[in-house]
Amino acid sequence: MTSDGSLSGGAVYQGAPILDEISSIKNLHNQINAKKQECSQLLRNIQSLEGVAAQFREIKDKLDTVELQLKTAQERIQQTAFQQDQNEIDELKNKIETLTKTIEECHAIKASNEEKVKDLTAKLADSKGMNLL
Numbered sequence: 001m002t003s004d005g006s007l008s009g010g011a012v013y014q015g016a017p018i019l020d021e022i023s024s025i026k027n028l029h030n031q032i033n034a035k036k037q038e039c040s041q042l043l044r045n046i047q048s049l050e051g052v053a054a055q056f057r058e059i060k061d062k063l064d065t066v067e068l069q070l071k072t073a074q075e076r077i078q079q080t081a082f083q084q085d086q087n088e089i090d091e092l093k094n095k096i097e098t099l100t101k102t103i104e105e106c107h108a109i110k111a112s113n114e115e116k117v118k119d120l121t122a123k124l125a126d127s128k129g130m131n132l133l
Helices: 018-079 081-132
Strands: none
Touching: 018 081
């Protein structure tokens, strides 16, 4: 410092002007606020999804309960005498159908074999007749 009170010597300030730094700080604050808002929105979305997940779990639990009740009811139905009789009737119907088809096949084979017997008998009679001559 000189005797008249002015500063002398030293290096000239090389940094950015103060107003530029203040503007830069304001921009950073704005970016921080934008990120905070984005974070808040994401948290609201997460809370919404948690609600949906809770509803899903509740509905899935209800579905599991109903499926178990259905399975239990089906097992009870299978154990009733009526259902057992119905199952036996169905099995007998299937067996009758199979046997009917077998009988039809046997009748066809029998008819075919009777024709062969007639043919062979005729041939045998012809061959005996030829031997007599």
